[in-house]
Amino acid sequence: MPTHTATAPGAYALEVLEVIAETPDAVSIVFAAPPDAQADFAYKPGQFLTLRVPAGTDTDAVSRCYSLSSAPSIDEHLKVTVKRTAGGRASNWLCDNARAGMVLESLRPAGTFTMRDTTAVPVFVAAGSGITPIMSMIRTVLPESTQDAVLVYANRDRDSVIFDAELAALQSEHGRRLTVLHWIEAESGLPTADGLRALLPADSTATAAYLCGPAAFMDVAAAALCGIGLAREDIHREIFVSLTTDAFAAAPEPAAVPADPDAVSATVEIDGNTHQICWPKSQILLDVLLGLGIDAPYVCREGNCGGCSYTLRAGEVTMQVNDALDDHEISHGVRLACQSLPQSDQLSIAFDR
Ligand SMILES: Cc1cc2nc3c(=O)[nH]c(=O)nc-3n(C[C@H](O)[C@H](O)[C@H](O)COP(=O)(O)OP(=O)(O)OC[C@H]3O[C@@H](n4cnc5c(N)ncnc54)[C@H](O)[C@@H]3O)c2cc1C
Ligand code: FES
Structure with missing residues (x-):
């Protein structure tokens, strides 16, 4: 294992075990959890890692969150899946530079976008890289419950579909329990609420929805899901944004909180x-x-x-x-x-x- 010590408090050095080309513009990066901190890297499907992309000649280091696409109950190692963002600093660096043997700094898994009720019948809706937390959830829920699952998955074109073969394999493995419905923009245009609603099974018994993708996409998807009878509070979303703060900066030194009569x-x-x-x-x-x-x-x-x-x-x-x-x-x-x-x-x- 390469020697590397994380520089920031609360950060861990993760060794890259493998980099998998998923599509022309997305890679999966497989990490080994630190041998002496396995418990700190326990996670729930839907949670994310925060990676530190190192400084370049003219650029500062940046912190970015990436959802775990691995399933904790199935996969030995941690896996994130990164899709290039046009002009983006971290995603392009990771797609271009991540190599087996490299060590990257990461914070522990975090996040609240997890499956709350395992008895609920789930419908998953993803666009582009939004498939990553959803993939972890689907791979977990199929073997662990008896519920059927529906995935609506929107992409720009056929070549952009991340995990296409893996989803097909899951359908073969679990028979009719997993329905995958693709929306391909190059063929059908931008997704609309009516279009997505028409795609969803008319006899859907879904009682919980998990959405991940661009905000505008999630708005039309939520409208479609309300249209098939889901309540707003049963529609859960993960929003992908770039952090603007340095998540690896040292925590402020403890200092006495001033006495405040209003405390x-x-x-x-x-x-x-x-x-x-x-x-x-x-x-x-x-x-x-x-x-x-x-x-x-x-x-x-x-x-x-x-x-x-x-x-x-x-x-x-x-x-x-x-x-x-x-x-x-x-x-x-x-x-x-x-x-x-x-x-x-x-x-x-x-x-x-
Ligand atoms: C909880 C969570 C989970 C996530 N999971 C994933 C995941 O699984 N997979 C994934 O691929 N992504 C995921 N993301 C998104 C990821 O964290 C990054 O936001 C994404 O990779 C883009 O980062 P970047 O550094 O490449 O782009 P950035 O450098 O942040 O740029 C983003 C966009 O802004 C533009 N831009 C940058 N700077 C400027 C400027 N000064 N003026 C104008 N425009 C500018 C860029 O051209 C680009 O289009 C997740 C985010 C969150 C919060
Ligand atoms: S929401 Fe990110 S630290 Fe509070």
Whole structure:
């Protein structure tokens, strides 16, 4: 194993075991979890890794999230699948440079886009690289449940279909339990709500939907799914955006939180410990926790990734930005620590996700 030590706190050095050309503009990168930190790399289908793409001659290092396309209950190793974004820094670097034997820095798996209810009948809707978390879910759910699954998968053209052969193999293996419906833009134009609705089985019994792709695509897909009777809160989305912050930057040094007559009181459960904290009303929860030296999880710190999510058991908070949690998660008390300001005098919080 190549020697390499991750430079950032909370980061791990992952060895690239294999790079698989999936399509002309997408590769899968297979990593070995660090032998001494296997448990830190346990993940749920739908979660993502945050990779550090190294600095170039004229460019700084950047942090980017990539969903795991591997299935935790089936695959020994971690796999992400990266599709080139025109003009994009990290995706093109990874597609051009990732090689077996290389070592890349990564944060632990994170994210809230996971399958909540294994008894629900799922419909999956993906566009382009949005297939990656969906693939992990489909490969997990087929052997582990008796539910049928439907996948609607939109791509620019036939050559862009990632995992085409693997999906066909899954259909052979699981017979009629997996239905794959392709939408090819070169043949049918841009997806529309009516078009997607017509594609979905008329007798669909789906009770939960998992969507991943560009925002505009997910909007028409959600409209199509509402059209076949799914409730909004049963439609879960993952949004792919580029982080603008450095997820590998050192956490702020713990510093005494100034006494604030307006501070509220909160109980915080994390990693099996319970802390009683004073939370100034003007300060973001994550900043308060890190300031107190409490090792709270986070990735983007901008409300995009869900890497800092917690469950609010009592009290009220407001979130400044929320581009990560859907209505279902909000209704179940999930909140983002990097965006939370307190609204009650007493709160109870658990990092249990
Ligand atoms: C939770 C999560 C999971 C994800 N999973 C995956 C996955 O499985 N597979 C995958 O391929 N992607 C995934 N992504 C997306 C991925 O993180 C990156 O956003 C994507 O690879 C593009 O990054 P990039 O550095 O190549 O592009 P960027 O450099 O971020 O550029 C993105 C676009 O902006 C343009 N741009 C950049 N800078 C400027 C500028 N200054 N002015 C104007 N335009 C500009 C670029 O030309 C490009 O079109 C995921 C994202 C998230 C949040
Ligand atoms: S750290 Fe990404 S949403 Fe809070």
